[in-house]
Amino acid sequence: MKLLDIKNLNLSFKMENGVFPALYDVSLSLNKGEIHALVGESGCGKTMTAMSIIKLLPKNAIITSGEIIYNDTDILKSSDKELRNIRGSKIALIPQDPMTSLNPLYTIGNQLLEIIEKDKSLTKEEMREKCIEVLELVKLPDPKNKLDIYPHELSGGMKQRVIIAMALASKAEIIIADEPTTALDVTIQAQIMKLLNEIKKEFNTSILLITHDLGLVGEYADEISVMYSGRIVENARKDEFFNNTLHPYSKALMGALPANTNDKILKTIDGQPPNLQEEIIGCRFSPRCEDCDITVCQELPCLKEKTPNHFVSCHKV
Amino acid sequence: MKLGKFILKRILQTIPLLVIVSIISFFIIRLSPVDPLAELRLNPSISQETLAKEKARLGLDKPIIVQYGLWAKSFVKGDLGITSNGEKVSVKLIERIPNTLILTLIVIFMTWSVGVPLGILGAIYNKTKLDRILTILSSVGMAIPSFFFAILLLIFAVKTGWFPVGGLTSYDFNDMNFLGKFFDIAHHLVLPVTVLFTLSLAGLQRQMRANMLDVLDSDYIKFARAKGLSENKIIFKHALRNAINPMITLLGFEFAGLLSGAALTEYVFQYPGLGRLILEAVMKSDINLVMASLMIGSIMLVLGNLLADILLLITDPRVRG
Numbered sequence: 001m002k003l004l005d006i007k008n009l010n011l012s013f014k015m016e017n018g019v020f021p022a023l024y025d026v027s028l029s030l031n032k033g034e035i036h037a038l039v040g041e042s043g044c045g046k047t048m049t050a051m052s053i054i055k056l057l058p059k060n061a062i063i064t065s066g067e068i069i070y071n072d073t074d075i076l077k078s079s080d081k082e083l084r085n086i087r088g089s090k091i092a093l094i095p096q097d098p099m100t101s102l103n104p105l106y107t108i109g110n111q112l113l114e115i116i117e118k119d120k121s122l123t124k125e126e127m128r129e130k131c132i133e134v135l136e137l138v139k140l141p142d143p144k145n146k147l148d149i150y151p152h153e154l155s156g157g158m159k160q161r162v163i164i165a166m167a168l169a170s171k172a173e174i175i176i177a178d179e180p181t182t183a184l185d186v187t188i189q190a191q192i193m194k195l196l197n198e199i200k201k202e203f204n205t206s207i208l209l210i211t212h213d214l215g216l217v218g219e220y221a222d223e224i225s226v227m228y229s230g231r232i233v234e235n236a237r238k239d240e241f242f243n244n245t246l247h248p249y250s251k252a253l254m255g256a257l258p259a260n261t262n263d264k265i266l267k268t269i270d271g272q273p274p275n276l277q278e279e280i281i282g283c284r285f286s287p288r289c290e291d292c293d294i295t296v297c298q299e300l301p302c303l304k305e306k307t308p309n310h311f312v313s314c315h316k317v
Numbered sequence: 318m319k320l321g322k323f324i325l326k327r328i329l330q331t332i333p334l335l336v337i338v339s340i341i342s343f344f345i346i347r348l349s350p351v352d353p354l355a356e357l358r359l360n361p362s363i364s365q366e367t368l369a370k371e372k373a374r375l376g377l378d379k380p381i382i383v384q385y386g387l388w389a390k391s392f393v394k395g396d397l398g399i400t401s402n403g404e405k406v407s408v409k410l411i412e413r414i415p416n417t418l419i420l421t422l423i424v425i426f427m428t429w430s431v432g433v434p435l436g437i438l439g440a441i442y443n444k445t446k447l448d449r450i451l452t453i454l455s456s457v458g459m460a461i462p463s464f465f466f467a468i469l470l471l472i473f474a475v476k477t478g479w480f481p482v483g484g485l486t487s488y489d490f491n492d493m494n495f496l497g498k499f500f501d502i503a504h505h506l507v508l509p510v511t512v513l514f515t516l517s518l519a520g521l522q523r524q525m526r527a528n529m530l531d532v533l534d535s536d537y538i539k540f541a542r543a544k545g546l547s548e549n550k551i552i553f554k555h556a557l558r559n560a561i562n563p564m565i566t567l568l569g570f571e572f573a574g575l576l577s578g579a580a581l582t583e584y585v586f587q588y589p590g591l592g593r594l595i596l597e598a599v600m601k602s603d604i605n606l607v608m609a610s611l612m613i614g615s616i617m618l619v620l621g622n623l624l625a626d627i628l629l630l631i632t633d634p635r636v637r638g
């Protein structure tokens with residue numbers, strides 16, 4: 001069942017020297033109780049896609065067309081007040097850098113309460129209990145005493161747990177996890193991903209997992225979308241994606257996975273992704289593509305269903 | 318308890334600093350070819366006896382290191398020597414310090430209560446008309462030379478007769494009741510406060526605007542927005558305190574800076590403050606007074622910073638550690 005449906009989202013940035021598109025016709029949906037992984041190199045537009053969902057974009061971003069359907073309404077058309085009721089209540093965000101995402105001047109308890117006190121029916125005592133309860137859920141040791149400490153007294157992993165606790169406190173249906181583990185070290189990464197996976201199972205939460213780590217995707221995702229230079233280039237269920245990777249960019253990403261490089265030398269993808277202002281005729285991946293064929297790739301490919309529920313945007317597939 | 322220990326530690330830390338400042342000031346002054354007693358000798362009302370006493374206190378015939386030792390010893394004892402008019406330096410300072418404190422505190426209070434809100438407005442309405450107008454006004458405020466502005470106001474006061482010129486009190490001050498005294502002082506303070514306020518407002522407003530812009534762009538503000546908090550809560554709870562914290566350090570410097578920055582203004586308005594005292598002392602090469610003033614200046618700087626650190630200790634949990 002589709003809980004959230006992004007349809008043909010187009011987003012541009014207004015800059016001094018013109019207006020430049022950053023997202024082209026991005027379509028993406030989230031099913032109830034599933035993890036949808038959005039994968040792609042740095043700068044391809046993952047965060048902009050995610051932040052469009054809660055309509056928190058940089059001032060110079062313009063959504064030129066598209067809709068984001070949630071509960072039969074278009075989030076992009078919601079008023080500020082409606083948006084505030086969605087943000088942090090229905091749709092929670094887990095930001096990339098937990099180290100800097102908590103306000104250094106307020107205690108953990110204080111910042112957690114901001115979410116819990118949205119429920120006006122609770123008494124002070126119940127709120128406090130609720131705080132402790134969610135901190136227990138995210139396995140923060142000694143939660144009672146954590147309420148009165150400040151963010152700088154916690155490690156990065158612990159902070160990320162606090163942030164996840166906020167998502168739980170809001171009983172959000174959807175969690176947007178924007179590279180939730182990039183800033184953490186490897187052992188902590190695994191713990192945090194396991195925690196998110198448990199939350200998905202226990203509360204039937206839908207998670208949009210943004211990452212550039214295909215390893216994580218293989219382990220936890222139900223569905224995968226690969227993004228390149230502002231477009232979704234491939235979309236499939238996880239098993240189908242890993243067994244039958246179609247797009248040359250996805251293949252290259254798979255090739256760069258340490259597990260798939262047999263000759264001990266990590267394969268990389270040659271070249272850089274194009275920047276926003278760079279004009280490229282036809283397929284935006286063509287300058288870096290090994291299979292590129294000048295005759296056909298001069299035309300922009302669109303996303304087509306090649307096998308059932310497996311979409312890819314490439315002329316050569 | 319923790320706070321007491323911190324303050325004590327900080328005070329002890331400042332002692333070496335003050336010693337270094339005193340050594341530098343002392344040597345610069347003594348190595349200049351001015352005879353420290355020249356002014357006193359020229360003053361016919363100073364007796365030979367006083368002159369001899371002062372000569373002995375300074376140890377002028379001894380090597381300069383010994384002279385410094387003698388100076389330091391009498392400074393610690395509270396004996397700062399006499400001015401070229403034969404008055405005690407310490408008495409003179411004690412008479413002026415409260416005047417300067419009143420002026421400085423009023424100016425700081427006013428610049429903060431106007432500059433901080435204007436800075437916040439500028440940041441919230443960044444790049445809008447309001448922000449541009451504020452930026453232009455603050456540029457004008459920064460560009461006017463304080464000395465020139467002070468003189469303009471002086472002319473204005475003389476022409477209109479609306480404001481008293483010079484001093485802190487009127488000649489009949491002693492006959493006034495409490496309320497009268499209060500208004501008399503306030504009346505005398507208007508012009509110097511206006512000049513110093515215009516002078517320091519712009520900088521403060523710009524600093525606050527820049528801090529606020531930084532904070533509004535920070536991850537924790539973005540996250541607070543993602544939590545669905547109201548705009549009021551985001552600005553007044555989350556952003557404001559973070560933007561003000563760095564200003565507190567500035568406050569410490571401002572406190573000391575106004576002391577010297579006020580000198581010209583005090584001079585123009587003949588305001589009986591420390592700044593004017595120092596300025597006049599330097600012009601008359603009144604060595605004892607200059608030396609004492611330099612020390613007071615450093616002590617003010619140190620105190621200002623100490624005060625700022627204590628405030629920061631209260632407002633920023635990261636400093637508490």
Ligand SMILES: Nc1ncnc2c1ncn2[C@@H]1O[C@H](COP(=O)(O)OP(=O)(O)OP(=O)(O)O)[C@@H](O)[C@H]1O
Nearest residue numbers: 013022041042043044045046047048049058060276
């Ligand atoms: N305010 C802005 N003005 C102009 N361009 C912007 C702005 N914010 C982002 N961009 C550009 O939009 C593109 C997409 O950015 P986005 O943050 O979505 O990338 P991302 O895929 O999340 O990358 P990362 O993995 O580094 O987080 C980037 O090329 C970025 O340079």
Ligand SMILES: [Mg+2]
Nearest residue numbers: 046047048178
């Ligand atoms: Mg990103």
